Amino acid sequence: MLKTLIRTTAIATLFAAGAAYAQDNGASAPTAETPAAETPATTSMSDEMPVVGGAPMDPQKNIVENASQASNLTTLVAAVKAAELEETLAGEGPFTVFAPANEAFEKLPEGTVDELMKAEGKEKLTKILTYHVVPAEATSEAVMKMIEDDGGSHAVKTIEGEEITLTMEGESIVVTDAQGNKATVTQADVTQSNGVVHVIDTVLMPSE
Template sequence: MLKTMIRAAAITTLVAAGSLAVAPAALAQDTAQSGDMPMVGGAAMDPQKTIVENASAADNLTTLVAAVKAAGLAEPLSGDGPFTVFAPTNAAFEKLPAGTVDELLKPENKDKLASILTYHVVPAAATSSAAMQMIKDEGGAHTATTVEGSPITLKMDGENLVIIDESGNGAVVTQADVMQSNGVVHVIDTVLMPKM
C-alpha cells in the first residue's frame, strides 16, 4: 500500500500551488553540472546513484537508513522518483526523547515509522535555490504536501533554509542540494513529526 502511495505520488503532476516542483530536465542539468561529488558523512554522494544507495554509505545517516529499511521504504525510495528528501542525521534522531528510536523500530510500529519517514519526503525534486525562490514568491513561506499527506512549511531564518513541521518545530538544512539519480537530498538537524 505504501509503495503504491509513493509511486502514485511521484508521478502526480506537481505544478499546482503547494507543491515543490522542479522540472526533471532541470534536475538532470543540475546533476550533470555537479562535476565533483559532495561528501555526506564522510562518503562521496554519486549523483548517478539512488537516494538509498548514497544514504547507505554516509556515516551520519545510519539511523535514517536503518529506519527506512525497518519501515519497508528502501525499495520505493530507490524508485524513479523524483523525490526531495529532508534527511535527518543520527544527531537529529538523538534529540528525540530517550527510547523513541528503539520503540519506532519495533515491528508493531512499522506504520507509525513509515508515516514519520514519508513526512520527510516530497514527491518532486527541488533544489534549495528553487525552494528559496518559492518562499520569496509566496511572501516568506512555502507550504508543500509530503508523501505522508500532511504539509510542511519552508521558511528562511536569515540565510538558513528551515523546514517547519505541523507542531511548529523547525529543522535547519545543514547541507543542501545533494543530487541523486532519483531526486535531491537536503540534510537536516531535527526529525520532523507529523500530527498523529
C-alpha cells in the same frame, strides 16, 4: 583569423629557429609531427561529488544507495529498512528528501527510536519517514524562490499527505512540521539519480 595568422607565424618562426640551431649544432630540427607531452588528469570523479558523512555521493546512484554510504545517516537508513521503504526511495521519483542526520534522532526522547524500530512501531515510523519526502525535485535555489514568491513562507505536501512549511532564517532554509518543530537544512543540494537530498538537524513529525 588574426589570432590564427599570429599563431601560425609564431609556430613557423619557432621551427625556423629550431632548424637553424640544429644546423649549427649538428642536431635534428624539431618537426610539426612531434607529439606534445601529455599531462595526466589528476582530478577524479569523486573529487567533484558532494561529501556526506565522509562519503562521496554519486549522482548516478539513488537515494538509498548513497545514504547507505554516509556515516551520519546510519539511523535514517536503519529506519528506512525497518519501515521497508527501500524500494520506494530507490524508485524513479523524483523525490526531495529532507534527511535527518543521526544527531536529529538523538534529540528525540530516550527510547523513541528503539520503539519505532520495533514491528509494532512500523506504521508510525512509516508516517514519520514519508513525512520527510516531497514527490518532486526541489533544489535549495528553487525552494528559496518559492519562499520569496509566497511572501516568506511556502507550504509543500509530502507523500505522507500532510504539509511541511518552508521559510528562511538568515541564509538558512528552515522546515517547520505539523507540530511546530523546526529543522534547519545543514547541507543542501545533494543530487541523486532520483532526486535531491537536503540534510536536516531535527526529525519532522506529522500531526498526532
